[in-house]
Amino acid sequence: MPKDGGIGASSKRREDVRFLTGAGNYTDDINLRGQAYVHFLRSDIAHGTITNIDTAAASAMPGVVRIFTGADFQAVGGLPCGWQITDRFGEAMKEPRHPVLADGKVRHVGEPICAVVADTLEQARDAAEAIVVDIDELPAVVDMAKALTADSPKVHDDLSDNMCYDWGFVEENKEAVEEAFRNAAHVTTCELTNNRLVANPMEPRVALGDYDRSSDNSTLYTTSQNPHVIRLLMGAFVLGIPEHKLRVVAPDVGGGFGTKIFHYAEEALCTFAAKALNRPVKWTSTRSEAFVSDAHGRDHVTTIELALDADNNFTAVRTSTLANMGAYLSTFAPSVPTWLHGTLMAGNYKTPLVYVNVRAVFTNTVPVDAYRGAGRPEATFQLERVIDKAARELGVDPIALRRQNFVSEFPYQTPVAVAYDSGDFHRLMDKLEAQADFEGFAARRAKSEAEGKLRGLGINCFIEACGIAPSNLVGQLGARAGLYESATVRVNATGGLVVMTGSHSHGQGHETAFPQVIAEMIGIDESMIEIVHGDTANTPMGMGTYGSRSIAVGGSAMVRATEKIINKAKKIAAHLMEASESDIELKDGAFSVAGTDKSVAWGDVTLAAYVPHNYPLEDIEPGLEETAFYDPSNFTYPAGAYACEVEVDKETGAVTIAKFTTADDFGNVINPMIVDGQVHGGLVQGIGQALMENAAYDENGQLLSASYMDYAMPRASDVPMFTVDHSNGTPCTHNPLGVKGCGEAGAIGSPPTVVNAVVDALQSGGHKVDHVDMPVSPARVWAAMQG
Amino acid sequence: MTQVSMTVNGKSATGTVEGRTLLSSFLRDTLELTGTHVGCDTSQCGACVVHVNGVAVKSCTMLAAEADGAEVATIEGQANADGSLNVIQQAFQDHHGLQCGFCTPGMVMSAAALLKDNPKPTEAEVREYLEGNICRCTGYHNIVKAIMAASGQDVAIAAE
Known part of the structure; x- marks a missing residue:
């Protein structure tokens, strides 16, 4: 029977009421008295030298307040990169300066050159059209392989070449891996492209800078997944504003998917301009701007090889990847193709030897950084494509081949640094087989065939x-940040609680799910608990929400803080009941003395904490407010088994998703309804990548798919209803809730599932096709069918 | 500059606009009805859907001046008179048909227009009708369920 409250209940989301009635408070809904508007004049060419910027005519236009150019930002820092990779020769990655506004050169279409501030947005736009920018166009480089050739144009003149780093992992295993390939009974090779994507949260980015002359304090309202990180990066590295003089607020945020993690030029500009002009300055991205200024995702080209022995055991995996960084290093870009990708190349399998080589490349394109899954979708795609291909080459059942090689004992130390604490891959596959009705597939295939379609x-x-991640570990790996999370739990005199969390909710439903945990711990109603997030002025230093970390790390911090609250409340209760603290039990919102009928209500204890007339003042302080910082000891390891059935139209090559079934292990689940929703959304982002989405550049560096007219976003009619399950969770062993995180699973698991299904469909039609690159468009499938 | 007057959620509203001012801007900036969202600049995403004279319209494709004299309904006017969620809004909450909430006003307004014209749509008809409303969070599964539920129907699926 489903619970109606606490951990495991599908509590309805309290945030929905404001979103459903138009009462949400998104950044663009905030308007400050006297605010000016900024419009960015952006480069429309991919690579060139700026020879002249003439703003004279524009400056004289109605309403224009000020026009900023790169010259105004000489004295401030560039946008910082938060992760330094050490290459396989022990050298630090190349790290070019990333100016707020273009400084002498433009390096990608969309790079901001001027910022026009005016009384109205229309005036700022009109004035931008009157600015004359002379640019000597240079040859652009878009293709990664070309960018690494000796005669390629250089994106950064001061660097020796376009290679950011050449990373090997595990470098010490390189020889042993080569030996394993020499001794292999069978080797399967795949050459794959992981297509470039644009995250496209439905709310475009917004920045609103404000400055208070009386206090000399700056405030930035911004669409961020991690306001404290923006405060630190922008304050310390760009503008030189100490954190105590800078407040960053991320109110309701309309989706993130990674692209709102990073610190962007527009945030720095609005904060800087507000102080320079002594008035609020607001920027609201158009969707067209978003396509050429939001960090993109993925964009890997990989060769993966799988070695097997005569009994079909995996003996080694070797990969070689080119990873596009774009023109500059976005905040966490270098970590994505390395530590968030190489460490997952063992997958669910007991492959003893892995070697991953990644060469990260600068090109004249928009910077690339983390997008839902970040490195892990790329790893999964390679591994699961090559395994599927191996099964076909060897003529064995793809499920049997996987099962044979599954890791089945936990904890399991992989050869790629990470140690899985818990899991049960066979049980997930059992669940999948039961739910996906594999027995009925032959009949469904026959029915599709009768309708002129190939089913796969x-x-x-x-x-x-x-649950990213242990700070000491990520520090060793090059992170320039800790990755703990924080929570302050403030109990009021009348018993209600306010939790100030460092996590940030931009669709995940923290305001509902977090109270479920505390309600369970104390035994009070969820409605007595309020969640505050997104404002550096009233939340403890937090690292924010990404990497499926909110409940695993942020939720754990909240549990630790609540434990402190309960411990102190027990002391107060013991005093009130004249009992020993060790005999006090908390259940259903009341403290009782074990073995007696003495009891005191939660509200009586909280009142005593703030009205301490009868109170052990000599032993404990009045008040009931605690803070905890939680730094995990390991990552969490969600896992899944997915099945997809597709229909391929023989005439057009169009692919339809006919059926999609998932079995996920998220550990313990707080709110099943919310978790289902996270999976649904991830699946469609992954299906979008597999079938239709593509950020395509031409050879001159022009983004061809730069609007919703050209970039194919999945619509409701592109996808079916899903059958999702997460009932077979194995609890995480090292966090107090036993949770693993669910935000990215769907996007990680679905692309290879879809492509494997398409290949199966095509082979069933007699086509000798063993791979189709994503997006698996009708044109590509049709071409593949023509042989 | 032009003076425009219209009825918005049953109340008369007047403002001075430029010829190029979009209805979406007029609602958001002049009337401070910020529930209507703008998610793109090519009239594709549908976050800005409102009703003009009872018809669903993307308010970013219509000039404010064109709506002069019209009856406009926005998300702010959808709740029941007592402030409780209407049937469609309640179905979205009950079935978790929203996550970040940004596309939600447009989804609710489109759903209302659909159900007015077609009170018992099939699942396929719901999906087809939402062609002009993009959601990036939900994968549409629970939006479709919510709209079906609001029409008094259920979606047949094997398991949840």
Whole structure:
């Protein structure tokens, strides 16, 4: 029977009421008295030298307040990169300066050159059209392989070449891996492209800078997944504003998917301009701007090889990847193709030897950074495509081949640094087989065939490293940040609680799910608990929400803080009941003395904490407010087994998703309804990548798919209803809730499932096709069918 | 500059606009009805859907001046008179048909227009009708369920 409250209940989301009535408070809904508007004049060419910027005519236009150019930002820092990779020769990655406004050169279409501030947005736009920018166009480089050739144009003149780093992992295993390939009974090779994507949260980015002359304090309202990180990066590295003089507020945020993690030029500009002009300055991105200024995702080109022995055991995996960084290093870009990707190349399998080589490349394109899954979708795609291909080459059942090689004992130390604490991949596959009705597939295929369609079944297994992450570990790996999370729990005199969390909710439903945990711990109603997030002025230093970390790390911090509250409340209760603290029990919102009928209500204890007339003042302080910082000891390892059935139209090559079934292990689940929703959304982002989405550049560096007219976003009619399950969770062993995180699973697990299904469909039609690159568009499938 | 007058959620509203001012801007900036969202600049995403004279319209494709004299309904006017969620809004909450909430006003307004014209749509008809409303969070599964539920129907699926 479903619970109606606490951990495991599908509590309805309290945030929905404001979103459903138009009462949400998104950044663009905030308007400050006297605010000016900024419009960015952006480069429309991919690579060139700026020879002259003439703003004279524009400056004289109605309403224009000020026009900023790169010259105004000489004295401030560039946008910082938060992760330094050490290459396989022990050298630090190349790290070019990333100016707020273009400084002498433009390096990608969309790079901001001027910022026009005016009384109205229309005036700022009109004035931008009167600015004359002379640019000597230079040859652009877009293709990664070309960018690494000796005669390629250089994106950064001061760097020796376009290679950011050449990373090897595990470098010490390189020889042993090569030996394993020499001794292999069978080797399967796949050459794959992981297509470039644009995250496209439905709310475009917004920044609103404000400055208070009386206090010399700056405030930035911004669409961020991690306001404290923006405060630190922008304050310390760009503008030189100490954190105590800078407040960053991320109110309701309309989706993130990674692209709102990063610190962007527009945030720095609005904060800087507000102080320079002594008035609020607001920027609201158009969707067209978003396509050329939001960090993109993925964009890997990989060769993966799988070695097997004569009994079909995996003996080694070797990969070689080119990873596009774009023109500059976005905040966490270098970590994505390395530590968030290489450490997952063992997958769900006991492959003893892995070697991953990644060369990160600068090109004249928009910077690339984390997008839902970040490195783990790329790892899963390669591994699960090559395993599927191996099964076909060897003529063995793809599920049997996977099962044979599954890791089945936990904890399990992989050869790629990470140690899986818990899991049960066979049980997930059992669940998938039961739910996806594989027995009925032959009949469904026959029915599709009768309708002129090829039907295919694709399988995929995956594991993620989530709950990012132990600070000491990521520090060793090059992170320039800690990755703990924080919570302050403030109990009021009348018994209600306010939790100030460092996590940030931009669709995940923290305001509902977090109270469920505390309600369970104390035994009070969820409505007595309020969640505050997104404002550096009233929340403890937090690292924010990404990497499926909110409940695993942020939720754990909240549990630790609540434990402190309960411990102190027990002391107060013991005093009130003249009992020993060790005999006090908390259940259903009341403290009782074990073995007696003495009891005191939660509200009586909280009142005593703030009205301490009868109170052990000599032993404990009045008040009931505690803070905890939680730094995990390991990543969490959600895993899943997915099945997809597709229909391929023989005439057009169009692919339809006919059926999609998932079995996920998220550990314990707080709110099943919210978790289901996270999976649905992730699946469609992954299906979008597999079938239709593509950020396509031409050779001159022009983004061809730069609007919703050209970039194919999945619509409701592109996808079916899903059958999702997460009932077979194995609790995480190292966090207090036993949770693993669910935000990215769908996006990680679905692309290879879909492509495996398409290949299965095509082979069933007699086509000798063993791979189709994503997006698996009708044109590509049709071409593949023509042989 | 032009003076425009219209009825918005049953109340008369007047403002001075430029010829190029969009209805979406007029609602958001002049009337401070910020529930209507703008998610794109090519009239594709549907976050800005409102009703003009009872018809669903993307308010970013219509000039404010064109709506002069019209009856406009926005998300702010959808709740019941007592402030409780209407049937469609309640179905969205009951079935978790929203996550970040940004596309939600447009989804609710489109759903209302659909159910007015077609009170018992099939699942396929719901999906087809939402062609002009993009959601990036939900994968549409629970939006479709919510709209079906609001029409008094259920969606047949094997398991949840």
